[in-house]
Amino acid sequence: MKSKAQVILHLSQAIADATFGRITAESIKPSDRIMADLGLDSLDYATVMLGCEQWCGVKLNENKVNWAEIDTVEKLADLFAATSQS
């Protein structure tokens, strides 16, 4: 089971890795929009999610998620933390 704070730390590092260091993990804020602010494309986003699914040991149900609403680091962390605790 992962806490929201843990997931945010993990996501920040995963986003930094996905951008090959263009963005540092330390510079990422929970309120940052993953695509609009941090510049990730859909492939980067999917890669970050895959890594986080593996790290949390969960599988997100794509049909139960409104992806348009999951636009910030914090919202994605909320989703993983909630799924991990359910």
Next chain:
Amino acid sequence: MNLIFHDVDSALAREVTSVVTSAQTQAVVHLQTSGTTGTPRQITKDLAKALRRKRSGNRSDRFMLTFSPTRWAGVSVIVHCYQVECTLIVPASLSPLDIIAACFAHRPTHISLTPSLFRNLVLHDHNRELRSVGFLQITFGGEAAPQSVLDLARALWPKARLTHTYASTEHGDICAVSDGRAGFPPAKFARHCFPDGGKDGELHIDGVPTGDFWRLEGDRYHFVGRREEIINVGGNKVSPAVVEEAAFQCGVKMAKAYAVPSPLLGSLVALDFVGDIPPPELRRQLAEKLPKFACPARLSQLNQLELSEAGKLVRKP
């Protein structure tokens, strides 16, 4: 035919003896397909027919058995040795270490194997002594032979003739080349066709789809993958073979690319690999060699990759 059993009491020795007896009596043998094209099936092969085929070879040739005698690839090697009256070396088992031990003990000149088993032998040759075995002929079959495998074989055995074949249990030998270059010239596929008169895609033989997809690149057809192995990343088709070959160019020793489900894009590419290169460095290098959609979203560094009984990479994740 001269049979050398590394362990005369092994199950493998018994299986080989059974096939040799069938060859002597020109009987039929019951085999299993490798399952590459689906669930393994029982098939029957008439050895009398196989023995009518003219084969070239010398009695001084010494073949190393690396394929199971319960598969057509293994029977084929045994029948060849029987017909040419040359030596067949049978290891204690088909494990890489037993094959290497039999190579050192009995000095084969010919070996037929899958590219994955070849990589596995090199990986398990801890003292790098395998190159002292004077192979004159190395034949790759069962899987596509990428350029990196042919180059590795050439570097280790500069004097050996390198052949790679395309065959299936259902269609038998389809084509072979021995120029050390990956892929096949279009002339080799001239008797076969692609859907809608196209130049590539799924190869049809005698009007029957093979499930094998090929791409014409320059003057060669290169294997893309089996229908069910091609990875669809948000509409982009990714060949596992291309991803694995890029990994080999980065110094990886064994690699397996496959699809993992993604809620956003349908599938993403995952890569399991054996090698010393740290995953972040491999990821960086692959990003320079592959289109972004083909870059593995997940890298797993492992000690070994599983091979099937047919010596092929097990492609299920």
